[in-house]
Amino acid sequence: MKIKLSLSFIFTLLIVNLNAQQGGSVLQGEVTFVTSRNVYVKFDNTAEIQVGDSLTLAKSGNACLLVTSKSSSSVVSSIINACEVKKGDGISFRPKINTQEKAEEEEREVEIPELIQAPAAPEQPEGEEEEPLHKEKIRGRISLSSYSNIASNRDNRNRFLGRLSLDAKHINNSKLSLEAYLNFRQINPVNPENFNPQTSFFRVFNLAATYEVRPDLSLTLGRKINPKIASLGAIDGLQAEKRFGNAYVGAIVGSRPDILNYSFNPNLLEYGGYAGVQSQNKNFYSQTTLGLIEQRNKGMTDRRYAYFQHSSTIARNLTLFSSLELDLYSSVNGVQTNNTRLTNLFLSGTYRFGRKVSLTLSYDSRRRVLYFETFQTEIERLLNDDLARQGIRARINIRPIKYLNFGASYSQRFQSNQQNQSDNIHAYASWSRIPVIGGRLYFAYNNNQSNYLKSDILSLRHSRSLIRNKLQGDIYYRRVNYVFVNSTRKRPQDYIGANLSLNINKKLSFRIAGEVSNFNQETNYRVYARIIRRFYGRNQKK
Amino acid sequence: MLGCLPMLAQSPHGTDLKIDCAQCHNPAGWEVEVDSIPFDHSLETPFELEGVHAMVDCKLCHESLVFDEAPSDCISCHADVHSMSVGNDCVRCHTADSWLVDNIPELHEENGFPLIGAHGNLSCVECHEAETNIRFDRIGNECVSCHNDDFLATENPNHQQVGYSTECTDCHSPLAMDWSADPITHDFFPLVEGHDIQDCNQCHTTQSFSDAPSDCVACHQDDYNNASNPSHVNLGLSTDCASCHTLAVDWMPATFDIHDQFYVLNGEHRDIRNDCDQCHNGDYNVLPPTDCFGCHESDYNNANDPNHKALGFSTNCAECHNEDDWEPSTFDHDGMYFPIFSGTHKGEWDQCTDCHIQPNDYSVFSCTVCHLKNETDGEHDDVNDYVYESNACLRCHPDGSE
Numbered sequence: 027m028k029i030k031l032s033l034s035f036i037f038t039l040l041i042v043n044l045n046a047q048q049g050g051s052v053l054q055g056e057v058t059f060v061t062s063r064n065v066y067v068k069f070d071n072t073a074e075i076q077v078g079d080s081l082t083l084a085k086s087g088n089a090c091l092l093v094t095s096k097s098s099s100s101v102v103s104s105i106i107n108a109c110e111v112k113k114g115d116g117i118s119f120r121p122k123i124n125t126q127e128k129a130e131e132e133e134r135e136v137e138i139p140e141l142i143q144a145p146a147a148p149e150q151p152e153g154e155e156e157e158p159l160h161k162e163k164i165r166g167r168i169s170l171s172s173y174s175n176i177a178s179n180r181d182n183r184n185r186f187l188g189r190l191s192l193d194a195k196h197i198n199n200s201k202l203s204l205e206a207y208l209n210f211r212q213i214n215p216v217n218p219e220n221f222n223p224q225t226s227f228f229r230v231f232n233l234a235a236t237y238e239v240r241p242d243l244s245l246t247l248g249r250k251i252n253p254k255i256a257s258l259g260a261i262d263g264l265q266a267e268k269r270f271g272n273a274y275v276g277a278i279v280g281s282r283p284d285i286l287n288y289s290f291n292p293n294l295l296e297y298g299g300y301a302g303v304q305s306q307n308k309n310f311y312s313q314t315t316l317g318l319i320e321q322r323n324k325g326m327t328d329r330r331y332a333y334f335q336h337s338s339t340i341a342r343n344l345t346l347f348s349s350l351e352l353d354l355y356s357s358v359n360g361v362q363t364n365n366t367r368l369t370n371l372f373l374s375g376t377y378r379f380g381r382k383v384s385l386t387l388s389y390d391s392r393r394r395v396l397y398f399e400t401f402q403t404e405i406e407r408l409l410n411d412d413l414a415r416q417g418i419r420a421r422i423n424i425r426p427i428k429y430l431n432f433g434a435s436y437s438q439r440f441q442s443n444q445q446n447q448s449d450n451i452h453a454y455a456s457w458s459r460i461p462v463i464g465g466r467l468y469f470a471y472n473n474n475q476s477n478y479l480k481s482d483i484l485s486l487r488h489s490r491s492l493i494r495n496k497l498q499g500d501i502y503y504r505r506v507n508y509v510f511v512n513s514t515r516k517r518p519q520d521y522i523g524a525n526l527s528l529n530i531n532k533k534l535s536f537r538i539a540g541e542v543s544n545f546n547q548e549t550n551y552r553v554y555a556r557i558i559r560r561f562y563g564r565n566q567k568k
Numbered sequence: 569m570l571g572c573l574p575m576l577a578q579s580p581h582g583t584d585l586k587i588d589c590a591q592c593h594n595p596a597g598w599e600v601e602v603d604s605i606p607f608d609h610s611l612e613t614p615f616e617l618e619g620v621h622a623m624v625d626c627k628l629c630h631e632s633l634v635f636d637e638a639p640s641d642c643i644s645c646h647a648d649v650h651s652m653s654v655g656n657d658c659v660r661c662h663t664a665d666s667w668l669v670d671n672i673p674e675l676h677e678e679n680g681f682p683l684i685g686a687h688g689n690l691s692c693v694e695c696h697e698a699e700t701n702i703r704f705d706r707i708g709n710e711c712v713s714c715h716n717d718d719f720l721a722t723e724n725p726n727h728q729q730v731g732y733s734t735e736c737t738d739c740h741s742p743l744a745m746d747w748s749a750d751p752i753t754h755d756f757f758p759l760v761e762g763h764d765i766q767d768c769n770q771c772h773t774t775q776s777f778s779d780a781p782s783d784c785v786a787c788h789q790d791d792y793n794n795a796s797n798p799s800h801v802n803l804g805l806s807t808d809c810a811s812c813h814t815l816a817v818d819w820m821p822a823t824f825d826i827h828d829q830f831y832v833l834n835g836e837h838r839d840i841r842n843d844c845d846q847c848h849n850g851d852y853n854v855l856p857p858t859d860c861f862g863c864h865e866s867d868y869n870n871a872n873d874p875n876h877k878a879l880g881f882s883t884n885c886a887e888c889h890n891e892d893d894w895e896p897s898t899f900d901h902d903g904m905y906f907p908i909f910s911g912t913h914k915g916e917w918d919q920c921t922d923c924h925i926q927p928n929d930y931s932v933f934s935c936t937v938c939h940l941k942n943e944t945d946g947e948h949d950d951v952n953d954y955v956y957e958s959n960a961c962l963r964c965h966p967d968g969s970e
Contacts, residue, residue: 165624165628169666169668171668173670175688175689177688177689179745180686180688180689180745181689183689183690183691185691185692207647207649209701209702211701213691213693215691221694223693223694223697227693227701229700229701231700232647251647251648253643253647253648256643256647256651257648257651257652257653258651259651259700259703260700283699283700284699285699286699287699288699288700306637308582308584308636311637311639337641337644337656339640339641345641347641347643347656349652349656372652372655372656374655374656376641378614381614386657392653393706394706415706428611439680445708445710446710447680448679448680448709449680450678450680452678472677472678474677474678474679474680474682476680476681476709477709477710478710478711478735478737479682479737481682483674483677485674504674506677506682508682508684510737510742512735512737512738513737517743521673525670527665529623532623537665537666539670543688545684545743546743548743550688550689552673554670556666556668556670558666560623562625
């Protein structure tokens with residue numbers, strides 16, 4: 027209410043000032059364009075017009091427009107006083123000459139809401155009227171982490187992980203954007219000679235430059251994961267996408283990373299295209315993509331498949347997602363066919379019953395991805411074991427009151443040959459802002475059964491802010507009970523752990539976690555530490 | 569007043585935002601001081617703002633000022649680096665604090681493969697071998713899914729040849745330090761006492777471990793056939809060795825709980841049931857007599873109080889005795905000889921020797937101990953052939969009446 031009154035008072039003063047203004051010659055302009063929010067008025071010269079000035083509708087003589095931004099020959103304004111303005115209307119402006127009044131008016135200048143005040147145009151050389159279409163937006167993060175397993179009776183393991191993530195949009199307000207996502211992993215086994223895989227891994231998931239040829243056409247060069255074809259993984263090469271209103275088409279040509287070390291491998295040529303449509307209105311959002319991809323190995327077809335991905339939000343309460351890969355090619359013993367094979371299918375839906383209850387259901391079916399050229403010597407063995415591993419999952423979350431959360435989920439994994447089964451039940455309760463002691467209490471129970479093992483796990487965790495917005499800590503206990511199906515003996519294990527998270531500032535955070543577990547004669551320790559540094563471009567506040 | 573109305577009618581946040589401007593904005597201007605606004609994103613919207621989500625700029629998610637248009641599913645903002653190998657529900661593994669995951673054991677427990685024993689301190693890449701390191705291809709949670717090569721390569725013994733189970737935990741402890749089968753997990757058939765023979769081939773004789781039978785006679789048929797004392801075959805004893813034997817070495821001790829099917833062991837007989845030789849004399853192939861006298865002839869011959877043999881007592885001990893003890897015994901004196909438990913003599917005596925004046929010879933009895941001559945003579949004045957003598961008494965008064 028206060029804001030409304032203040033604004034009313036300010037605008038009233040402006041109107042009075044406008045009417046009492048004694049000025050120089052009146053500038054005449056014309057309305058050239060009207061939107062629901064802005065009115066564009068063209069003048070011969072806008073040098074004497076300032077942001078915050080009001081403009082008069084010629085036919086009524088009343089102040090009807092408030093200048094929000096300007097260029098050398100036009101202004102953008104918003105309607106005031108419930109005026110009706112249309113294209114072609116005459117607009118006049120009488121510049122102020124009274125210096126005192128001018129000074130007072132400058133003091134009373136209204137700070138215009140961000141929406142209707144376009145960014146003030148920088149000093150531009152004469153003749154250049156275009157404001158930058160692209161605004162630089164850069165953000166990124168660097169993280170370092172260490173994960174150690176210290177076992178009383180076994181070899182220790184330590185892993186060091188470094189990550190760099192960069193998203194630089196419209197560098198220097200240009201059409202060029204860069205993105206990068208790099209991973210470095212170093213494993214330090216106690217006995218390297220007993221360690222089977224390699225110990226150092228450098229992985230590049232994204233390292234690409236995108237050029238926006240036009241607002242509806244972009245080109246990407248480098249390695250990039252295309253979010254519209256996420257299952258394809260990283261693509262090395264050229265990607266192009268063209269939009270036609272709500273529709274879009276894309277093309278890919280390049281190679282896929284090496285199957286052993288994820289490096290660039292030009293022998294693994296891949297190409298394809300996709301098309302889709304994206305819709306959005308108040309109650310509906312949807313993106314659907316259909317693609318066709320061919321992957322080769324040394325010129326021979328390795329895999330050819332159709333890809334489908336859909337995500338949508340309907341009436342804000344229902345969220346759907348589906349992803350499908352349908353293989354269209356096979357080659358066994360030199361015989362190529364176009365047999366179809368459903369390799370992957372994922373379906374999920376989430377429905378929110380108001381703000382207190384949400385229900386998620388999902389189903390997935392996954393087969394091994396077969397590269398017929400790469401694995402030609404093993405294809406028959408792989409096809410012999412070509413069963414789909416299927417899974418279903420249901421999850422419900424309930425928040426009956428402000429600080430209470432409950433949830434439960436059931437998931438089942440199965441195959442037609444009864445192998446690799448897993449039934450899991452999980453339930454949790456979370457209570458925030460506990461009276462007296464504060465913080466949050468979290469209790470969870472998990473029961474899992476596979477073909478050879480049953481486990482029951484109870485866990486209790488208490489987390490709290492130790493220094494508001496700075497230091498967060500939690501402590502937990504887990505009791506785990508394993509029973510192998512071919513044994514009657516129970517094998518209980520206890521876990522106790524704690525961690526501290528420190529937000530050094532808004533860009534720098536540190537976390538350390540430790541856990542000790544005990545079973546029989548074994549006592550094991552896990553220690554985890556990470557530090558993350560975020561960074562932003564010069565035009566961004568955080 | 570009039571000046572502000574059009575301004576407010578043009579809320580850039582759309583027509584559905586019902587909250588007061590003051591929740592986010594202040595009179596200083598339209599700039600938003602995120603740290604101090606009373607608006608609570610977690611309570612006012614279905615998207616709880618925590619972790620990094622609470623730290624980043626609003627415009628990162630809200631690309632337009634119509635806030636409802638911001639998507640809330642993870643995949644709308646975040647690229648899937650797992651190549652859709654784990655679905656689109658990121659919260660299963662990740663939190664809003666960071667993409668880095670440190671609760672790996674808990675995640676595995678919820679997905680059917682707890683990291684225990686030798687699996688507990690492995691690095692991820694030792695199992696998840698995809699070239700990206702973070703594409704979780706289908707592995708499977710059965711032992712053989714990862715250890716098929718170990719299974720095929722083992723030669724001592726040759727797992728494949730002898731048909732070992734591919735369920736490694738059948739023999740190998742998941743908590744062991746290595747693949748050695750010591751201690752072997754044999755809980756399904758405990759290898760204790762007589763079965764603790766440390767030589768698998770003694771039981772697994774078919775070269776196939778998967779079809780070793782668990783019933784006794786499958787391995788102990790020869791023992792059964794060759795058992796001579798008693799001859800199991802002749803006696804038709806059960807082939808379920810456990811019905812008599814334990815896992816004790818050399819088959820002893822054994823119980824024979826089915827003895828009652830042959831001869832019910834009650835009383836004293838039951839007390840000596842574990843000392844079979846007392847009846848069987850070490851020869852279980854010859855069934856001992858089931859009549860009393862067959863075992864208790866010497867007891868009968870030696871009994872002299874009363875002298876069973878002299879008195880011609882029945883050799884069916886059960887007529888007078890029970891199996892609990894020789895005494896007390898029951899004796900049908902009334903029916904066999906002379907009523908002393910009924911009739912006129914009931915309660916007239918305390919012990920056998922009141923009448924049987926010669927304890928070594930119960931055929932001798934005396935009426936004259938109680939029935940004095942002068943009284944008796946007087947009562948028999950008119951009786952011809954009266955003789956004051958016990959046998960004569962019995963002849964005339966066989967039932968003790970006058």
